[in-house]
Amino acid sequence: MKLTGAEIVVQCLVEEGVEHVFGYPGGAVLHIYDALFQQDKLKHILVRHEQAATHAADGYARSTEKPGVVLVTSGPGATNAVTGIATAYMDSIPMVVITGQVPTALIGNDAFQEVDSVGITRPCVKHNFLIKDVADIAVTMKKAFYIAMSGRPGPVVIDIPKDVTAETAEFIYPNKVEIRSYHPVIKGHLGQIKKAVKLMQTAERPMLYTGGGVILDNAAAELTRITQLLNFPITNTLMGLGAYPATDQQFLGMLGMHGTYEANMAMHHCDVLIAIGARFDDRVTGNIEKFCPTAKIIHVDIDPASISKNIKVDIPIVGPVKQVLTEMLKILEKNSAKVDAILLDNWWSQIEEWRATHCLKFKENSDKTKPQYVVQKLYEVTAGDAYVTSDVGQHQMWAAQYYKFDRPRRWINSGGLGTMGFGLPAAMGVQIAHPDAAVACITGEGSIQMCIQELATCLQYGLPVKIVCLNNGYLGMVRQWQEFFYQGRFAMSYMEALPDFVKLAEAYGHVGLRIEHATDVEGAFKEAFALKDRLVFMNFLTDPEENVYPMIPAGAGLNEMILI
Amino acid sequence: MRRIISILIENEAGALSRVAGLFSARGYNIESLTVAPTEDASLSRMTLVTRGSDDIIEQITKQLNKLIDVVKLIDLTEGAHIEREMLLIKVQAQGDERNELKRMADIFRGRVVDVTSSTYTIELTGSADKLDAFIVSLPAAKILETVRSGVSSISRGAKSLRL
Ligand SMILES: Cc1ncc(C[n+]2csc(CCOP(=O)(O)OP(=O)(O)O)c2C)c(N)n1
Numbered sequence: 001m002k003l004t005g006a007e008i009v010v011q012c013l014v015e016e017g018v019e020h021v022f023g024y025p026g027g028a029v030l031h032i033y034d035a036l037f038q039q040d041k042l043k044h045i046l047v048r049h050e051q052a053a054t055h056a057a058d059g060y061a062r063s064t065e066k067p068g069v070v071l072v073t074s075g076p077g078a079t080n081a082v083t084g085i086a087t088a089y090m091d092s093i094p095m096v097v098i099t100g101q102v103p104t105a106l107i108g109n110d111a112f113q114e115v116d117s118v119g120i121t122r123p124c125v126k127h128n129f130l131i132k133d134v135a136d137i138a139v140t141m142k143k144a145f146y147i148a149m150s151g152r153p154g155p156v157v158i159d160i161p162k163d164v165t166a167e168t169a170e171f172i173y174p175n176k177v178e179i180r181s182y183h184p185v186i187k188g189h190l191g192q193i194k195k196a197v198k199l200m201q202t203a204e205r206p207m208l209y210t211g212g213g214v215i216l217d218n219a220a221a222e223l224t225r226i227t228q229l230l231n232f233p234i235t236n237t238l239m240g241l242g243a244y245p246a247t248d249q250q251f252l253g254m255l256g257m258h259g260t261y262e263a264n265m266a267m268h269h270c271d272v273l274i275a276i277g278a279r280f281d282d283r284v285t286g287n288i289e290k291f292c293p294t295a296k297i298i299h300v301d302i303d304p305a306s307i308s309k310n311i312k313v314d315i316p317i318v319g320p321v322k323q324v325l326t327e328m329l330k331i332l333e334k335n336s337a338k339v340d341a342i343l344l345d346n347w348w349s350q351i352e353e354w355r356a357t358h359c360l361k362f363k364e365n366s367d368k369t370k371p372q373y374v375v376q377k378l379y380e381v382t383a384g385d386a387y388v389t390s391d392v393g394q395h396q397m398w399a400a401q402y403y404k405f406d407r408p409r410r411w412i413n414s415g416g417l418g419t420m421g422f423g424l425p426a427a428m429g430v431q432i433a434h435p436d437a438a439v440a441c442i443t444g445e446g447s448i449q450m451c452i453q454e455l456a457t458c459l460q461y462g463l464p465v466k467i468v469c470l471n472n473g474y475l476g477m478v479r480q481w482q483e484f485f486y487q488g489r490f491a492m493s494y495m496e497a498l499p500d501f502v503k504l505a506e507a508y509g510h511v512g513l514r515i516e517h518a519t520d521v522e523g524a525f526k527e528a529f530a531l532k533d534r535l536v537f538m539n540f541l542t543d544p545e546e547n548v549y550p551m552i553p554a555g556a557g558l559n560e561m562i563l564i
Numbered sequence: 565m566r567r568i569i570s571i572l573i574e575n576e577a578g579a580l581s582r583v584a585g586l587f588s589a590r591g592y593n594i595e596s597l598t599v600a601p602t603e604d605a606s607l608s609r610m611t612l613v614t615r616g617s618d619d620i621i622e623q624i625t626k627q628l629n630k631l632i633d634v635v636k637l638i639d640l641t642e643g644a645h646i647e648r649e650m651l652l653i654k655v656q657a658q659g660d661e662r663n664e665l666k667r668m669a670d671i672f673r674g675r676v677v678d679v680t681s682s683t684y685t686i687e688l689t690g691s692a693d694k695l696d697a698f699i700v701s702l703p704a705a706k707i708l709e710t711v712r713s714g715v716s717s718i719s720r721g722a723k724s725l726r727l
Contacts (some may be wrong), residue, residue, distance in 0.1 A: 118578060123589050127632040130577070147632060180727070181574055181635040305626035308619070 005134040005165035006031035009098065012141035014041045015173040018069050020060065020432055021045070022053040026073025027113060028100025031165040033071075045432060045461060048453040050077050052425035054084020055451070058093050059426030062412045063387055064433045065218060067094040067148050074100045075113030078159075079120065083419060085155050086124035090416025091239060092216060094153035096144050097121075103163040104132060117159045126154030134167040139174055146177045151184025152303040153216055185302060188319025188327065196298045196315045197331045199272055204343040205350075206232045207270035209255065209284075212239030212415070213277020213301060213321050220244070220408040222325035223276065229332055230339060233351055235263035237278050239415040242405035247384070252351065253360075256284040257552050258397045261359035261561055264552065266351055267292060268559040275299045277321045280310040281416075290557030300324045359550045359563055360401055365518035368543035371395065371470040374521055375402035378440060378468055381525040386438040386466075387430045389413065391423035391447030394476035397548045399442040421450030424467065428454060431463040438466070438529060445471040445498055445539075455508035458535045466528050467537045469501060472544045480547045505537035512537045566595070567621050568640040568647060568717045570725055571610040574633040575601050579608060582631050592616065592624050596649075596692075596714035604727070607635065613692075613715050636725060644720040650687065650713040651695045652677075656706040657684040665702075672698045683708065 003011065009032050013021065022045045025033045036044050047053045050072045057068025068088070072081050078099040088095045102111040118130045127147050129140050137160070144156040200206060214223050220243045227234050227250055234244050235255040244251055253260035255267055267273070273295040278284070285291045288310055299306075299313040300321055307316040317324055362372045375398050378386070388403055389412040390396040396413055405411045412430060414422040427441040448469055458465055478493040502512030511534050515524045521540065528536035549564040573579050580599055587594050595613040602609045614624060621639065628634055640647075657665050658681075665684055669676055674688035688698055692715055699710065719725070 119581070122578075122582065122585055179632070182632050303630070305623065305630050309623060 001171060002168045003171040004031065004035065004168050005137055005160070006035040008134070008137045008169065008171050009141070009160070009165065010035045010039060010042060011171055012138055012173060013069060014039075016141070016145050017066075019043060021069045021071050022047060022057045022060070022429070023071030024050050024053055024073065024077060026077050026100065028074035028102060028162045029071060029077075029098075029165075031162065032098070032100070044071070045428075045457070047425065047457050049451065050080035051083050051421065052428070052451050052454045052457065054081045054095070054097065055087065055419075055422050055425035056429035056432070057095055058084060058088045058422075059389060059412050059429030060433045061088075061093050061095055061429075062426070063409050063430040067096055067145060068429065070095065070097040072097070072099055073113070074102055074117065075115050078115055078117040082120060082124065083421075085121055085157065087414050087417045087419045087422060088155040089124045089126070091212060091414065092153050093155065094148040095155040096148050097155060097157045099157060099159045101130070101159045101161040104161045105163070107161065117157065121157045124155075125157050126152075128157035128159065130159045131164055132161070134164050134169040137164070137169070138171060139177075142174050142177050143179060146179070147182065185304075185318050186320065186323070188300065188317045188324040190327065192315060192317045193324060193327050194331060196274070196317060197328055197335070199296060199298060199315060200230065200274060201335075201337045201339055203272035203339060205269060205271040205347045206230070206274065206339070206344075207266050207272070207295075208232050208234040208274045208276065209237070209267065209278055210234065210240045210243055210276040211237040211278025214240055214243040215277075215408045217277065217302070217321040218408070219277070219322035219325050222322055222329060226325055226329055226332065229329070231344060232274075233266055233348070235259065235267065237281070237284055237415070238400055238413065240278060241400060241411045242408040245406040246404035247406055252355070254400055255558070256281075257286070258401065258548050258550070261357050261550055261563060262351055262354040264558040264561055265354045268557065269350070270295050273297045275313070276325070277301060279306045282310070285310060286552045286558050286560075287555050290559075357563065359561075362564070366543075369515070369518040369521060369540060371398050371472065371540075371542040371546055372402050373518060374468065374470060374540050374542065375399055375442065377521045377525055378442070379403045381522065381529060382438050382440065386410070386440045387412065387427075387434065389423045389426040389430060389439070389441045391441075391443040391450075392418045392420045392477075393444045393447060394472070394480065394546070394548050395442050395444045395447075395470040398470070420447040423447060424451050424454050424465070427465040428457060428461075428463050431465055432461070439464075440466045440468050442468045442470065444476060445469055445473065445501070446475045446495065452504070455505065455510060455535070455537075459509045462533065463535060464531070464533050465535050467535070469537065469539050470542050471498075471501070471539050472542050472546065473498070474544055476546075477548070483547070484553070501537055501539040505535070510535040510537055513539065515540045565618070565621070566613065566615050566641070568645065568715060569612045569614065569625065569628070569637060570640050570717060571612065571628060571637040572602070572635040572725060572727070573608050573610060573631075574635065575606050575608040576633060579633050580610075582633060583610065583612070583628065586627055586631065587614075590623075590627065592620065596712075598714040598716055607727070611714070611716050635727065638719070638725050640717050640719055643723075645717050646720060647691045647715055647717045648689055649692050649695055649715045650689045651698070652685060652687055652711045653699070653702075653707065654683055654685045654709040655702060656682060656708060658682050661706070668698075668701060674698065
């Protein structure tokens with residue numbers, strides 16, 4: 001059957017099993033919107049800014065095992081989407097972004113709403129395409145989904161000129177793709193895996209350090225099994241939280257710049273480090289000259305370019321985390337060799353000593369509510385079972401430190417790019433994927449204003465997101481650095497004019513609460529979560545001068561933390 | 565160290581900018597880059613000359629391999645290989661200079677390919693080193709214009725870079 005390009009685009013999405021498309025219309029995509037209008041399989045979510053479309057699709061993808069799908073127009077539609085594309089790219093989130101383009105004949109003419117979308121997005125996508133022939137749409141869409149989802153996932157942009165969506169072609173959706181230049185690794189090298197297991201079994205002071213790759217490859221169960229079988233200590237990166245149950249004794253908390261003392265000390269002193277689906281980011285390693293001085297390092301990652309990029313490793317294993325861990329488990333379960341229990345006990349006693357510093361303790365609430373306390377209460381009231389998105393800043397670190405994630409895909413934040421404005425739209429994507437779940441967005445009064453317009457989208461689609469704004473009146477993370485490293489010269493980190501968030505929430509048709517006292521925190525959460533079908537904006541006035549501890553200052557090693 | 569990396573890449577619009585963009589975004593240097601279609605019109609062959617420590621070269625090859633359009637690549641400097649570059653150079657040539665320049669071109673096995681009453685244009689092929697040597701052997705003030713093709717290279721022996 002012959003279909004228009006626009007109809008083909010829609011049909012391809014249906015064939016891929018897509019249920020939700022996040023987008024915003026405009027001239028170059030009018031044909032596609034017209035095709036969307038005339039079907040009922042795909043639901044389109046109209047955001048209020050294209051950046052939010054990409055973050056929402058991103059949150060949707062992170063909280064499910066599905067790719068996020070975005071549709072925006074040419075020119076400003078595409079440029080607005082770039083921040084969200086880059087955010088997804090840095091965290092390896094599978095996403096397919098369709099951008100409209102000016103008609104083929106006008107490309108290169110500085111036509112109205114023309115930008116070189118393929119050129120602009122090239123450095124922040126896994127791959128991108130410009131489709132010039134209606135006959136290529138179906139194959140290209142198939143390739144795009146395959147590339148986005150396979151190997152190390154990432155966003156793929158498809159730029160489609162308007163005329164191409166009007167022409168017609170026979171529609172056949174290919175059921176297979178073969179890209180001769182792209183063959184992601186599907187199995188880790190067995191010899192390397194055996195070597196790694198052997199090293200793990202002879203370890204005296206082992207340490208597991210795992211990242212977002214475990215979550216992306218749905219390997220939390222395998223990771224948990226292996227960790228418990230070996231009785232090894234484990235830490236997760238900011239991106240990896242939830243891959244191992246945070247309430248378990250073997251979990252040492254997050255590592256890195258604002259990680260726990262015990263996690264960072266165990267990293268520094270271990271003799272065998274097993275890095276899984278993590279990429280030795282600078283926020284994790286601190287000064288690389290001082291990183292894990294006594295450790296032999298095993299590194300499992302799907303991306304060969306991640307291996308030995310920042311830190312030289314001894315046993316690299318390129319392969320999907322789930323497959324490699326499964327293979328390791330098979331060997332371990334057959335093999336009777338055991339880790340030396342006495343040495344491991346000694347190691348655990350040392351770790352317990354570090355843990356006894358209680359590095360995450362914070363001063364009691366005085367007249368000012370402590371932000372950490374708010375996150376703790378959120379954890380209690382939601383019984384640790386909410387989906388939590390966050391923005392970027394101090395509140396993000398407190399969320400990561402004090403909300404204990406026992407399950408993967410529950411903690412959703414912009415780790416790599418650190419994009420303020422991510423939290424609310426990401427929460428919308430999560431809520432759409434999980435309509436009945438409790439979804440909280442932990443944010444700051446700075447970050448929330450970067451995508452505040454999405455309150456309207458939440459009303460339109462009845463998304464009962466709970467916004468937890470830790471309002472300290474400052475761009476807190478900036479203020480903290482200025483206090484520590486710029487002798488308290490608080491350049492532009494104080495916002496003189498904040499809106500009345502309660503009235504603002506109400507103006508958008510939602511419920512707003514202002515919480516001034518610590519004693520009211522728990523009650524506010526109970527009230528908010530009882531309002532199952534309403535968005536509630538909770539404006540918590542928190543201690544303006546609270547800092548995130550512990551902290552590794554720039555240039556220091558993981559054993560050189562500033563404790564409170 | 566100087567490395568010659570040969571890349572087979574899909575002959576598609578934008579393929580070159582993916583490679584060039586990768587180098588500029590990650591701060592790697594490109595000494596020269598040549599690109600042209602192969603006998604199979606769907607593929608282009610690129611020859612890229614770069615410099616860097618072993619760690620950087622390892623990252624460069626890994627990052628290039630990660631580009632979806634890259635079909636295959638090889639670091640030719642890891643084995644025996646042939647390296648060629650072509651130079652066209654226009655020099656002032658009058659009176660006695662004309663004989664002298666002709667002799668120099670002969671020594672380097674170059675050819676005079678264009679002549680005017682006041683200039684010679686010489687064509688010379690060889691390794692980049694040889695071209696450098698030729699250029700410095702000419703009086704700098706007499707050189708009017710130079711153009712170099714960039715390095716092309718292929719491995720010695722039966723081994724080949726193909727699909
Ligand atoms: C889009 C963007 N611009 C700037 C920054 C730099 N930045 C990092 S944290 C921060 C302050 C965030 O303030 P707020 O949202 O109020 O959170 P707080 O740190 O106070 O918890 C800023 C400006 C950023 N991460 N993202």
